Amino acid sequence: METKKIILDCDPGMDDSMAIVMAVKSPKLDVMAVTTVNGNYPVDVTCINARKVLELLNRTDIPVARGMANPIIRKSPSDPFTHGKDGQAEAFLPDPKIPLSKLDAVDLIIETVKANPGEVTLVSTGPMSNIAMAMIKAPEIKDMIPEIIAISGAFGLNDYAFLNATGDTPQSEWNVYVDPEAAKIVYESGVKLVCLGLDVATYFDVNFSDADIARLEKSDKPEAKFLLNAIHFVNGRGFDAYCTVIDCMAVAYAIDNTLVETMDAHVGVETKDGLTLGMTVIDRRHHFVWEHLPFIKVGRKADCGRFLGLLMDLVLA
Numbered sequence: 001m002e003t004k005k006i007i008l009d010c011d012p013g014m015d016d017s018m019a020i021v022m023a024v025k026s027p028k029l030d031v032m033a034v035t036t037v038n039g040n041y042p043v044d045v046t047c048i049n050a051r052k053v054l055e056l057l058n059r060t061d062i063p064v065a066r067g068m069a070n071p072i073i074r075k076s077p078s079d080p081f082t083h084g085k086d087g088q089a090e091a092f093l094p095d096p097k098i099p100l101s102k103l104d105a106v107d108l109i110i111e112t113v114k115a116n117p118g119e120v121t122l123v124s125t126g127p128m129s130n131i132a133m134a135m136i137k138a139p140e141i142k143d144m145i146p147e148i149i150a151i152s153g154a155f156g157l158n159d160y161a162f163l164n165a166t167g168d169t170p171q172s173e174w175n176v177y178v179d180p181e182a183a184k185i186v187y188e189s190g191v192k193l194v195c196l197g198l199d200v201a202t203y204f205d206v207n208f209s210d211a212d213i214a215r216l217e218k219s220d221k222p223e224a225k226f227l228l229n230a231i232h233f234v235n236g237r238g239f240d241a242y243c244t245v246i247d248c249m250a251v252a253y254a255i256d257n258t259l260v261e262t263m264d265a266h267v268g269v270e271t272k273d274g275l276t277l278g279m280t281v282i283d284r285r286h287h288f289v290w291e292h293l294p295f296i297k298v299g300r301k302a303d304c305g306r307f308l309g310l311l312m313d314l315v316l317a
């Protein structure tokens, strides 16, 4: 079977951790590297958590690189949503033994893309600081990246987009809100960009059935226990179970792009402070559309049932 090469750029985070599980266990993906960034937690935590998950999966062959400690020009805000003391729903996995890559995340992205021109899809589940910096440092890679699939933005295509807005402004999504300048650079890069925003990734419908929970409880896979613990953790804090798997939607799309219906749209990223900071403004007008805005693919509808089925199958495999 032909596999798709990916780099997973993430900020684990419990849902990033589950995204790593899905990506690594999918026979359709070849995870070339996991690169970590500041976001849900400081990068010192996210690069530990990424390695913890890979050790849990016995995939210590996959390199993990430490990335940007801060957004491109801003100070990092702190996330009001808690992923627990360890950033992994208080699973308290053992400290990792595998060393970090000698390259930092920005250089590892550049080197991996250059070594495999046209072949490495970037899957982004955190702020886009690493990817933007890689494009600044080595602009030639923009022509070598076939696609970027990102958990990014909130586009107002349905109720989900804003009811569960995760940034600290009323209509922003957390990853863009943390580093809007980085998002702007990536959106404007000309690389094919698929943004799966809150419209498709924070779905109340993505909740595990009693039968799903029973399957997880019966499994002796450590990753099933990890997910179960995360579900109990968020439920105990008054959140729905979908919070544990938001980032998994990007990996799911990388595996099977029929899981999310997309539309092509002109979208600008707001970088001015104030009410709309971090907002991804979509121009859907029939007339006078701002064609100078980046033209990207935006997720408008996810097949939540099939998504959850794929997720469960990979966790339990």
Ligand SMILES: [Ca+2]
Pocket (backbone or CB within 6 Å): 010, 011, 012, 013, 015, 016, 039, 040, 125, 126, 247
């Ligand atoms: Ca994330």
